[in-house]
Amino acid sequence: MRWRWPHTAVALAILVPFLCCFGSVLSGARTFGYRDSVHWYYPLYAWIAARSSNGELPLWNPQQGIGAPVVSETTSALFYPGKLWFALPCGFALRYNLYVVSHVVMAMWGAYALARAWHTSRAAAGMCGLAYAFGGAVLFQYCNVVFLVGAAWLPIALLAAERAFSRASAVWALVLGVCLALMTLGGDPQAAYHTGLLTLLYATIRLRRRRRSASTDRSRVCGVQAVPEGPGWFRATSLLLIAAASGLLLASIQIVPAAAWARGSSRSVYSAPRNIYEVPDYLARQPASPTAAAADGHDRPSPWSGIAAGLFGTPPPNTHHELIYSFSVAPWRLAEALWPNSTGRPFPTNTRWLSAMGSEDRIWTPSLYLGLLPLLLGLSVWSVRDPASHIRWLSWTALLCLVGSFGWYGPGWIVRHLIQDSHATLGEPTGGVYWLAVVLLPGYAQFRFPAKLLVAASLALSVLAAIGFDRVLASDRARFRRTLAAVGGCSLAAGILVAASRGWWTAWLAGGRPDELFGPIDARGAWRDVLSSCLHTAAVCGAAWWLFRTDSRRASLTSVLLLLLTALELTRANAWMVLTVPATAMEGHGLISREPAPGDPVVRIYRPPERAWVPAEWRAAGSNDRVTETVQWDRATLYPHFHLQAPWGSVAAQGTLTPDDYQALLGVGDGRDPHPAALELLGTSYLVLPDGRRWPNARPLSARRSGDPAGARAWISDGAYPRAWVVHNVEQWPLTDSTDPAVARRLARQLLLPGGRRRDLRTSAVVESDPRHASPECSPPDPAAPPEVCQVTTERPGRLEVEVQLQSAGLVVLSQRYDIGWIAEARTGSSARRQIPIVRANRVMQGVFLPAGHHHLVVTFAPRALGWAAATSFVAWAATLIALAWHAWCGVRRRRSALRGDGRREPAEYR
Numbered sequence: 001m002r003w004r005w006p007h008t009a010v011a012l013a014i015l016v017p018f019l020c021c022f023g024s025v026l027s028g029a030r031t032f033g034y035r036d037s038v039h040w041y042y043p044l045y046a047w048i049a050a051r052s053s054n055g056e057l058p059l060w061n062p063q064q065g066i067g068a069p070v071v072s073e074t075t076s077a078l079f080y081p082g083k084l085w086f087a088l089p090c091g092f093a094l095r096y097n098l099y100v101v102s103h104v105v106m107a108m109w110g111a112y113a114l115a116r117a118w119h120t121s122r123a124a125a126g127m128c129g130l131a132y133a134f135g136g137a138v139l140f141q142y143c144n145v146v147f148l149v150g151a152a153w154l155p156i157a158l159l160a161a162e163r164a165f166s167r168a169s170a171v172w173a174l175v176l177g178v179c180l181a182l183m184t185l186g187g188d189p190q191a192a193y194h195t196g197l198l199t200l201l202y203a204t205i206r207l208r209r210r211r212r213s214a215s216t217d218r219s220r221v222c223g224v225q226a227v228p229e230g231p232g233w234f235r236a237t238s239l240l241l242i243a244a245a246s247g248l249l250l251a252s253i254q255i256v257p258a259a260a261w262a263r264g265s266s267r268s269v270y271s272a273p274r275n276i277y278e279v280p281d282y283l284a285r286q287p288a289s290p291t292a293a294a295a296d297g298h299d300r301p302s303p304w305s306g307i308a309a310g311l312f313g314t315p316p317p318n319t320h321h322e323l324i325y326s327f328s329v330a331p332w333r334l335a336e337a338l339w340p341n342s343t344g345r346p347f348p349t350n351t352r353w354l355s356a357m358g359s360e361d362r363i364w365t366p367s368l369y370l371g372l373l374p375l376l377l378g379l380s381v382w383s384v385r386d387p388a389s390h391i392r393w394l395s396w397t398a399l400l401c402l403v404g405s406f407g408w409y410g411p412g413w414i415v416r417h418l419i420q421d422s423h424a425t426l427g428e429p430t431g432g433v434y435w436l437a438v439v440l441l442p443g444y445a446q447f448r449f450p451a452k453l454l455v456a457a458s459l460a461l462s463v464l465a466a467i468g469f470d471r472v473l474a475s476d477r478a479r480f481r482r483t484l485a486a487v488g489g490c491s492l493a494a495g496i497l498v499a500a501s502r503g504w505w506t507a508w509l510a511g512g513r514p515d516e517l518f519g520p521i522d523a524r525g526a527w528r529d530v531l532s533s534c535l536h537t538a539a540v541c542g543a544a545w546w547l548f549r550t551d552s553r554r555a556s557l558t559s560v561l562l563l564l565l566t567a568l569e570l571t572r573a574n575a576w577m578v579l580t581v582p583a584t585a586m587e588g589h590g591l592i593s594r595e596p597a598p599g600d601p602v603v604r605i606y607r608p609p610e611r612a613w614v615p616a617e618w619r620a621a622g623s624n625d626r627v628t629e630t631v632q633w634d635r636a637t638l639y640p641h642f643h644l645q646a647p648w649g650s651v652a653a654q655g656t657l658t659p660d661d662y663q664a665l666l667g668v669g670d671g672r673d674p675h676p677a678a679l680e681l682l683g684t685s686y687l688v689l690p691d692g693r694r695w696p697n698a699r700p701l702s703a704r705r706s707g708d709p710a711g712a713r714a715w716i717s718d719g720a721y722p723r724a725w726v727v728h729n730v731e732q733w734p735l736t737d738s739t740d741p742a743v744a745r746r747l748a749r750q751l752l753l754p755g756g757r758r759r760d761l762r763t764s765a766v767v768e769s770d771p772r773h774a775s776p777e778c779s780p781p782d783p784a785a786p787p788e789v790c791q792v793t794t795e796r797p798g799r800l801e802v803e804v805q806l807q808s809a810g811l812v813v814l815s816q817r818y819d820i821g822w823i824a825e826a827r828t829g830s831s832a833r834r835q836i837p838i839v840r841a842n843r844v845m846q847g848v849f850l851p852a853g854h855h856h857l858v859v860t861f862a863p864r865a866l867g868w869a870a871a872t873s874f875v876a877w878a879a880t881l882i883a884l885a886w887h888a889w890c891g892v893r894r895r896r897s898a899l900r901g902d903g904r905r906e907p908a909e910y911r
Contacts, residue, residue, distance in 0.1 A: 009560040010126035013567040014108065017134045020575045022101050028094030033581030033627050034347070035143040039634050042096055042586060043641040044076060049086040049095070051797060060798035060861040062602045063649040065662060066682055066844065067817035070797075071254070071866060072261030075146050075656055079253050079873075080185040082149065093583035100142050103152040108133035110155030111459060115466035117159055118390055123559035124469035127374060127566050131462040134570045135370030136336075137454035140577050150183045150191025151455045157183070158459070161199040162390065164239050165206050168231035171887045173239040174880060177246025184251040189258075190447045192247065194401075194456055197441075199243065202393045203236045209389050249876035256869035258657070265657040267320045267446050269741040272310025274321050274445040275438055278739075279307055285740055311439055312412075314427035319741070320448070324438060325429050327364040327449040328407030330354075339491065339533035340369040340573035344526045347518050347579065349622045351525035356512035361408060364451030369573050370458050371566050372540045376483060377468035378461040380476075391467065394460040401457035404433035407450025469562075473555050477548045484548070488541025495534030502527050516612045517630055519622035540569050581628045590638045590646060591714040592686050592701065601723045601795045602649040606679050607638050607688040608672075609652045615711045636709045637688050651682045662817070662844050664744035668752050677752045680719040681761055681842065683815045687715040721762065721815060723792045724802050728778045728810045729764040734771050735840075751843055765813050767847055768840045775839070776849040781807035798861035806852045811839075814846040814859065821863025824848050827856045 024030050032038060048070070051058040058078075061070045070076045077083060085099040086092075112129035120128070132138055132155070141148035157179035164172035176199065183192040210232065231239065248255065262268060273282045286303045315321035333354070335342050344352035346366050354360050384395045410432025429435040434450045472480045498505075505527040514520040547561050592605065614633060623629065635642045640654040653663045665682075669675040676696050679687075687695055691711050701714040736743060751766055752759060767775055781788060789805035790812060804812055816822075818840045826848070827833040838859070841847030848857060 016567040025097040030580040034579040043644040047644040072257040077187040106152040120466040124466040128466035131374035136367035137458040140365040146187030149186030150188030173242040176243040180247030181250030253873040325408040336368040342533040350518040353526040356521040374465035378465035381468040398460035401453040405453040491537040604649040605686040664748040779808040802857040804855040
C-alpha cells in the first residue's frame with residue numbers, strides 16, 4: 001500500500017502539541033485545575049451526571065441559592081448531545097477530560113476542513129488547524145468549556161455558511177442552523193450570535209460582488225449577460241431565514257427557559273439605558289412630574305441626561321453594564337502575537353510584569369500567540385478589498401473581531417487619557433466596535449466579555465495563513481523571506497538589548513503589585529520571559545528563512561518541515577497554559593462534614609464568593625504547586641460550586657444569571673457581607689468566614705480537624721429559618737416588574753428592615769400579587785390548641801413534600817425560589833389531591849394558602865413552557881435529521897447513477 005506522506009506528516013504535527021498539552025489528563029489520574037474548569041464546570045457536571053445516572057432529569061438544583069432551574073442556566077448544557085461523554089463507564093475525571101479534549105480536537109478538525117474547502121493543501125490546512133486549536137485564544141478555553149464548545153463548532157458553522165451562499169444551498173443553510181443550535185445547547189449562545197453576524201457579513205459581501213459583476217462590461221460574454229456567482233438578495237435572505245429559524249427551533253429547549261430566567265436576572269436591569277432598545281422603557285418609568293420625582297425620595301437626573309449617560313458615559317461600577325466590558329484586551333497586548341509570553345506568565349510563578357504594573361484588565365487568556373508563521377502568512381494575504389469574496393470576508397472578520405475584543409479600550413478611553421480628565425462625560429468604551437454592538441444590536445447587552453471575539457479573529461487569521469502558505473510556497477518566497485529576515489533581525493536586536501538590561505528589569509519591577517494567588521512578581525523570571533520571547537521569534541524566523549530557500553521542486557518536503565516547525569514552536573510557546581492537578585485534589589471533606597439521610601432537606605451555608613479571600617501568605621511567596629493548593633483551599637472552604645460535591649446548598653449569589661431580586665436581598669448589608677436578617681431568612685445554617693470575622697447569632701463549629709485550612713473558620717447559625725413555616729399575618733404588595741435596580745433594592749430593604757427595624761418574618765409574610773385579586777383571609781390560631789406542624793419530609797431536585805397541620809387558615813412559606821414552573825398539590829385528610837396556586841412570598845420565596853386541617857403538600861417543578869419547547873425541539877431535530885439523511889442518500893444515488901451511466905469516475909463536485 002502506498003505511503004501517504006502528507007497525511008502522516010499532518011498527523012505527526014498534530015500529535016506533538018496534543019500530547020504535550022493533554023497527555024497528562026488522558027488517563028484520568030489528573031484533571032484540569034485552573035479557573036472555572038475546576039470550581040465551576042467540574043462540580044456542576046459531576047452533580048448533573050450523578051443524578052442522570054440515577055435516571056433523573058435534573059431540571060432544578062436545590063443547592064444553588066434557595067433553588068434555581070438547571071435548564072435555565074446555559075452553562076449547564078443539560079441538553080447538549082456532546083454530554084453523552086458523561087455516560088461512559090469510567091471515572092468522572094476521565095469523562096470530564098475527554099469532554100474537554102474532544103472539543104479541542106473538533107476545533108482543530110473543523111479549522112482543517114474549512115481551510116480545505118478553499119482548496120488549500122493538506123499541510124496548509126494542517127497549519128490552520130494547529131494555529132487555531134493550539135493558539136492562546138482557543139487552547140486556554142479549557143478553563144471555560146462552554147466557550148470551547150462554541151469555538152469547536154465555529155469552523156463548521158462558517159464552512160456551512162460558505163457552502164450555503166456559494167452554492168445557494170438550502171441544505172447547507174440547514175447545517176448552519178444545526179451548528180448554531182449546538183453552540184447554544186453547548187452553553188455559548190453568544191458564539192451563535194457572532195456566527196449569525198459573520199454569516200450576514202458574508203452574504204452582504206457576496207451580494208455586493210454580484211451586483212458589481214452584473215453591472216460591468218466584463219460580465220458580458222459573446223453579447224450575452226453572464227449569470228453572476230451566488231444567490232440573489234431574495235435567495236440569500238431565504239437562506240439566512242432558514243439558518244436562523246432552524247437554529248431557534250432546534251435549540252428552543254434551551255432558549256425558552258433561559259430567556260425567561262434572564263428577564264428577571266441582573267443582566268436585564270439598568271439604571272440608565274445601555275442600548276437604543278431600552279430607551280422607551282427607561283422613559284416610561286420616569287416620574288410624570290417634578291412633584292412625583294420629589295415624592296420618590298431620590299434626586300433623579302433629567303431623562304435625556306440619563307439616556308446620554310447610559311449610552312455614551314462610563315458604565316456604573318458593580319453593574320452588569322460594567323461587566324459587559326470586563327475581560328477587554330488591551331491593545332498593547334498585541335505584542336504577544338509576535339513575541340510569545342513577552343508580557344510574562346501569570347502562573348505557575350508570577351512573571352506577569354504587565355499585570356504588576358496595573359496596565360491591563362482581567363486576563364481572559366494569558367497569551368495571544370497562534371504561531372509566528374500563521375501570523376505572518378495570514379497577514380501576507382489579509383486584504384479587505386481582495387477580489388475573492390472569501391478572503392475579503394476572512395479579512396473583515398479578523399479586523400472587526402480583533403478591534404471588537406478591545407472592548408473597554410475604545411476611542412472614549414483614548415480621549416479621556418489624552419485630556420487627563422476622569423470626570424469627562426465620554427465613557428471609555430464609547431465609539432468602539434464592541435460598544436457599537438452593545439448599543440445597536442438587539443439583545444447584545446445581555447452578553448459580556450469582549451475577549452470572546454478573539455476566537456473568531458484567530459480562526460479567520462488561521463484560514464488566511466493556510467491560503468498564504470500555498471501562495472508563498474508557489475511563487476512569493478523571496479518577498480516572504482525578506483519579511484522573515486526583518487522580523488528575525490528586529491527580534492534578535494531586541495533580545496540583545498533585553499539581555500543587557502537585566503539589572504534595570506530587577507530594579508524596575510521591585511515592589512510591583514503581587515497577585516493574590518501566585519504571589520509577588522518574579523523580576524528575574526519576567527526578564528527571562530521577555531528575553532526568551534525575542535530569541536524564540538528570531539530562531540523561528542531563521543529556521544523558516546532557511547526552509548523557504550529550498551528549491552520549489554521540493555515544495556512538498558518544505559511544507560511538511562514548516563508544518564512540524566509550527567507544531568514544535570506552538571508547543572513550546574503555549575503548552576504551559578494547560579494546568580492540571582491530581583484528580584484526588586477534587587475529593588475530600590471541607591470545613592463542614594455531614595452525612596444526610598436520603599431525601600433530607602438541603603442544609604444551606606454561606607461562604608463569601610470573594611476570589612481575593614485566600615491565605616495571606618500566598619501574596620508574600622509564590623509556589624510551583626500553587627494551583628493544587630488553590631484547588632484544595634477552594635474545596636475545603638466550599639467555594640462555589642464545590643458545595644455541589646457535598647450535601648450543601650450555597651446561598652451566595654454566584655451564577656451567570658443571578659435573579660436581581662435575590663441579589664438585592666443579599667445586598668442589604670454593610671457592602672461586604674449580607675445583613676444577618678437576609679441570611680437567616682434564607683435558612684443559612686452554617687457560615688464559612690475568614691479568621692477574625694465574627695457573626696451575630698452564631699457560634700463557632702467544634703474544634704479544628706487535621707487537614708482543615710488555616711485562615712478560615714466555620715460557624716453555626718442559631719437564627720436560621722426552617723425550610724417551611726406557617727404565618728397568619730400576611731401583608732399584600734402589588735406585583736412589581738421593574739427594570740430599575742433601585743426598585744429591587746428598596747423593596748428588599750423594606751422587606752427586611754421597614755423603618756430601620758427588623759421585621760419578624762417568622763410570624764408575618766409579604767405576598768406580591770395582583771391588587772385586583774385579594775389574598776385569602778388568614779386567621780390567628782387558638783393559643784389553647786395544640787401547636788401547628790409544618791415539616792419538610794422529602795426533598796429531591798424538583799420535588800418537595802411537606803406535612804402541614806393547621807389550627808386555622810394560614811400561609812405556608814416555602815424557603816424555595818419562586819418560579820412560575822412550580823405546581824403545588826395538596827391532599828387534605830382522605831380527600832383527593834387538588835392543585836392550588838403558588839404565590840410569591842417574601843420577594844423570592846414560595847407561598848401556599850391552606851385552610852385549617854391536616855395537609856400533605858407536594859410541590860413539583862414541571863414548567864409547561866419547557867414541555868412545549870422540548871416538543872418543538874424534538875420535532876425540529878427529527879425533521880432536520882430526516883432531511884439531511886434524505887439529501888445524503890440522494891447524493892449517493894446521483895453518484896452511483898453517474899458511474900453506471902458513463903463508466904467514469906464521479907464528477908469533481910461530488911468527490
